[in-house]
Amino acid sequence: MRTKVTAHIKRIILRLYASKPYLGVRGIAIALKESYRCVLSKSAISTVLRSRGIRTRAGRKDGYSRYQRAAIKGFGFLLLSCFDARIGIFEHIAKELRVYMPKLSYGVLARIIRLVSCAAASDEDFERIVRDGSFLRGVGLHAYSSREVSYFLKRIEEYKPAINCQQVRDNARLVSTVKFYFEDGTSGYCDAKFSTLWDAPCTINHFFEPFQHTLARVEHILSCKLLMLSYTKSFDSLSAAVMRFIDGLGLGIKAIEFLGDRGQRIERKTCAGVRLSFCIGYYPKILNKGIFFLEKAKRFRRIRTAGADVMYTAVSTRFVQEKTKRGIILNNVLLKRRERMLPAWGMLTDKKERYETYLSRYLAMWPSMEDTFKDEMKIIERFFVTETPDRHPEKLIPEKMVFESKEDFSKIVVLLSALAKEEFGALDYGGLEGSVRRTRDAYMLYSRLIPVPMKKAFNGAGFSIEGKRALLV
DNA sequence: AGTTGGGCTGCAGTAACTGG
DNA sequence: CCAGTTACTGCAGCCCAACT
The missing domain is CATH 1.10.10 (Arc Repressor Mutant, subunit A)
Structure with a gap:
């Protein structure tokens, strides 16, 4: 049978x-x-x-709050730890304090610093809150070891270390543009948000991101050999610049440069002719000329995403540039929200087989791609009529931080919330309530107290927890 | 550092289908 | 009706990360 x-x-x-x-x-x-x-x-x-393109990582799953929604005490601290990944204060301090803590491994030390900082910044009693399961979960821990924490605090009080934070200041400097140098000597510009391609260094500071964050993202791109861009601004037909960029990616990348807010070079990274696959979103209402389907479109299928479900299908398509008459053939993935609707979004990729993995990664990165596109188009339009003030987050970071007792560690959280305020607006991080659910490809963070524009900004900044996309809903 | 839960892979075995 | 093919089973073994 x-x-x-x-x-x-x-x-x-x-x-x-x-x-x-x-x-x-x-x-x-x-x-x-x-x-x-x-x-x-x-x-x-x-x-x-x-x-159906569903693959889960091998290995034992985290039994704690795995896939189920769990309330988190100190939800704001969780958001701030996400934010910290952009500049790496916790990581830096853990590295610097290592010499004082021979008995603690680096991983344990990093976790203790985060725990102590958040607990010290909380209004509640230190001893009580560090033992609270829902608080520990929020700071990324499953268990509390009083032996390790008291050892840590004893050493701190003994040595009263002063830490040079220049490294963190450097990490926090804003990158405007990532410049790709291709094997044939040509180059291409992409903003630090990886939203879109530009003809010259990007000057609109909405698209700027801290150096540490941008570097980590570039390293991730190189390791998985996939470059994802939110959208192309191509009007009518696919722009010549996008075609040149795609050609460049096929030839291989010689070097990558990180440019600052004035287009100055911050850092250069050489890579030996790495070839990248790509996927680039587009808005079919605007990019709608010079498009020739090379096969009949298949039935739309449903894909589950962190946000709302999406229907998709792929058609091999020739894109012809109107002026240069150049054509390239790409896998054109069409997306729509509902069965009886026209495709509201598209994704171009070089990958033909099993492109669903790229699609789900793209959707995890930009779950509401149409909104992101429209919002950012407005920002670009507005840029030419209104003045936006320069942002220099690194100036908020002190050159030195001294830690004499556990209370001093709350300074890290205060600093992080000041930095987050600059970027996303003021929020009472200490009093924030919320819950977390871990899904297959994202951490969903729920909080009713955060205004929608701030959630959008958070989501647009591409946060992640333990390498998994974190989305505020 | 060893244990364990859980996914992935490969493979032999077999039921069901297919076409001559 | 039979040989070949396809599709699913049920293992064993591997890998990986959480747990202890």
């Missing part, structure tokens, strides 16, 4: 996975047997999931 994996059963499996991703293939097999009297092996279920 054998169960046939029909389209119906596939739908049930996908629905089960969608509603209860924490089940895993074994759990889905059991649920199928119990609720549908349908016996399938875990291999069969795995095949169904993988056929």
Whole structure:
């Protein structure tokens, strides 16, 4: 006796996975047997999931709040730790304090610093809050070790270390543009937000990002050999600049430069002819000329994303530049929100097979790509009529920080909230309430107290927790 | 550092389907 | 009807990261 994996059963499996991703293939097999009297092996279920581009990391899952929504005490601190990844204060201080803490490994030390800083900045009693499970979860810990913390505090009081923060100031400097040098000597400009391509260094400071953040992103791009851009500003037909950039990516990258707010070079990174795949979003209402479908469009399929679900299909398409008459063939992924709608967004990629992985990564990065595009177009238009003040976040960071007792560590949190205020607006981080849910490809952060524009700004800044996209909803 | 839960992969075995 | 093909099962073994 054998169960046939029909389209119906596939739908049930996908629905089960969608509603209860924490089940895993074994759990889905059991649920199928119990609720549908349908016996399938875990291999069969795995095949169904993988056929839809669903792949989960091997290895034991975090049993704590895995996939389930959990309330977090000190939700604001969690946001600030996300924010910290952009400049790396916690990391820097952990590195500097290492010499004083021979008994603690670097990882443990980094966690303790975060815990102590957040607990000291909290209004609640230190001893009580460090033992609170929902608080620990918020600062990325599962358990509290009083032995390690008291050792840490003892050493701090003993040595009263003063830490030079120049490194953090450098990390916080804003990068305006990432400049790619290609093997044939040509180059291309991309803003630090990886929103879009530019003809020259970007000057609109909405698109600037801290150096540390941009560097980490570039390293990630190089390691997974995939460059994702939110959109192309091409009007009518695909612009010649985008085509040149795509050509360059195919030839290989010689070097990458990070440019500052005035276009000055901050850092240069050489890479030995790395070739990158790409995916670039586009708005079909604007980019709608010189497009020739080379095959019949297949039926739209549904893909689950961190935000709302999206329908997608892919068509091999020739894009012809109106003026230069040049044409290139790309895999054109069309996206729409509902069945009876026209595609409201598109994604161009060089990848033909299994492009769904790119698509889900793209959607995790820009879950509401249409809104991001429209908002940023307005910002670009407005830039030419209104003056925006220069931003120099590094100036808020002191050159030195002294730690004599646990109370001093609250300074880090105060500094982080001052920096976050510059970028996203004022918020009472200490009193913030919220919860977290970990999903397959993102951490969803829920908080009703944060105004929508601020959530948008947070999401646009591309935060992540433990390498996974963090989205504020 | 060893244990463990959980996903992934490969493979032999087999039921069901297909076409001559 | 039979040989070949396809699709699923059920293992074993591997890998990886959380847990202890």
